[in-house]
Structures are given as structure tokens and as C-alpha cells.
Amino acid sequence: DAGVIQSPRHEVxxxxxxxxxxxxxxxxxxxxFWYRQTMMRGLELLIYFNNNVPIDDSGMPExxxxxxxxxxxxxxxxxxxxxxxxxxxxxxxxSSDRDLREQYFGPGTRLTVT
Amino acid sequence: GENVExxxxxxxxxxxxxxxxxxxxxxxxxxxxxxxxxxxxxxPQLIIDIRSNVGEKKDQRIAVTLNKTAKxxxxxxxxxxxxxxxxxxxxxSIMEGxxxxxxxKGTMLLVSP
Numbered sequence: 001d002a003g004v005i006q007s008p009r010h011e012v013x014x015x016x017x018x019x020x021x022x023x024x025x026x027x028x029x030x031x032x033f034w035y036r037q038t039m040m041r042g043l044e045l046l047i048y049f050n051n052n053v054p055i056d057d058s059g060m061p062e063x064x065x066x067x068x069x070x071x072x073x074x075x076x077x078x079x080x081x082x083x084x085x086x087x088x089x090x091x092x093x094x095s096s097d098r099d100l101r102e103q104y105f106g107p108g109t110r111l112t113v114t
Numbered sequence: 115g116e117n118v119e120x121x122x123x124x125x126x127x128x129x130x131x132x133x134x135x136x137x138x139x140x141x142x143x144x145x146x147x148x149x150x151x152x153x154x155x156x157x158p159q160l161i162i163d164i165r166s167n168v169g170e171k172k173d174q175r176i177a178v179t180l181n182k183t184a185k186x187x188x189x190x191x192x193x194x195x196x197x198x199x200x201x202x203x204x205x206x207s208i209m210e211g212x213x214x215x216x217x218x219k220g221t222m223l224l225v226s227p
Contacts, residue, residue: 004157033214042219043158043203056214091157101146101207101215105157 004106006092012112018080021109023092024073033093033103034067034077043091049075082113116141118206120218128226133194135221137204138186144206147180147187148215152201162189165209194225 005024013019025032033048047057052069060067064083069075079086089110093103117140127133139147145166150158164171164178164187171178175194180187191198201222205215 043217045214048214093157101148101209101213102160102163103215105150105159107155108157 004092004094004104006090006106006109008109009107010110010112012114013082014114015083016081017113018078019082019086019111019113021077021090021092021111023075023077023106025075025092025094026104027073029094029096029104030072031095031103032069032075033095034075035091035093035105037089037091037108046077079111082111084113087111087113116144116206116216118204118216118218120204120221122221123219124222124224126224126226127194129194129196131194133191133198133223133225135189135202135204135223136186137188137206137218138184139206139216140185141206141208142182142185143208146207146209147178148205148207149176149178149189150203150205150217152203152220154200158203191223194223196225196227199223199225 007022030051034046036044046059047067048055049069067077089108091105091108093105095103120137148163149161151161152158162173162176162178164180169180175192177190201220203220204218207213207215
């Protein structure tokens, strides 16, 4: 299995632009998680889905952030408009229905907003 | 909600020495405690976990201990090697239901040859 796939690996954009991060979970996994990692705040859970349905989005920092999962093999995290404080590494992770806590992380997308 | 504190934030050891990373948690209902290793440029990877029905678990050179009364758990790495250099995260969760992982801030371990 290829593991969790994320794209792009690096994204540099200007403040005010729309940013879309993409994730393909491991085939057969029913849970998908989006995390943000910064030096100051560590790993923060933004939102997670079960069977393509958002279960908890309480970690989404504000309305500029949105996430979708149109099917079992694809999810997006969108930031519109982006701000410099959104600069971070964004991780997608997936897990099976058997145990949502045994999570497999993708390589991450390093986002820089100038 | 759950709060996980992790110490130290950085740890430097010589190759062959042991390394210990400690975490405390706040929610007495938590009963699942995984440890993740994050190498440079990669996502965190689960290396070992412990559930509240046991006090210790070993896997080759790594071991985890859990003290539920004191609400703390630790990662022990023996005979450290340069390839152990990475950031280590502890986490806590409740096994039942939709409870997700709450992570500590991480410990950067540097093993010098």
C-alpha cells in the first residue's frame, strides 16, 4: 500500500490567496483526520471524517478554513483567504474502523503564506 | 477536555545511552496511550502504544510504562542509536466511542555518535 498521499508537498502563496490541500487516505480506511503542526502549538486536530461525514470540526480555527470529503478516497482542506499565520505543516491521517486511534500519517504539506 | 504535557522538549544523549521521555495527562478516563516518532520531513509514525489494563509494554529497545494513579506514562529507549534521532510525541485518548488523540508538544531527541 502506498500509504496516505498528500499534495502538494510544499506550497508558497501570497496573503489573500486561496489554498487547497489534498489527501488520499489508505484504501479501506474509514476515518480521515486533518492536523496542523506548528512549533508553538504542536499537533492540532482540525477536523475528522468517518465514512466521508464530518464528525468533529471544532478544531477548525475560523471560517476561512473548510474541509470536504466527497468520496472515500479523497479529501481537501481549503483556506480562503490565506493569512501569514496559517503558515504551518498540514498533515492528513487515516485509520480503519476497527480502531480510529491507530492513525497513519501522510508526509504533510508545508504551507508558507507571505 | 484532555491535556497532555510532555517533557523534556529536547534531549541529547550519547550513542548507547538510554533516553526517557515523560508525559502526564489530565483526564482520568483516558485509557489508550500511543507514542509516535516523527523523522525530519515525514509524518508521525506510531511506534508503540499501551492500554490501561497493563503497566508496561516492551518492543525490542523501546518500552512504555504507565502509572494510572499518577496519570503519567513514559517512553524508554535503551542502547540509543543515531537513527533514533527524531521528534517523539506522546498522546492520550479514550478507547471507546469517537474520542480522538490529544498529543503532547513533542520531544526532540538527538543521539550523538
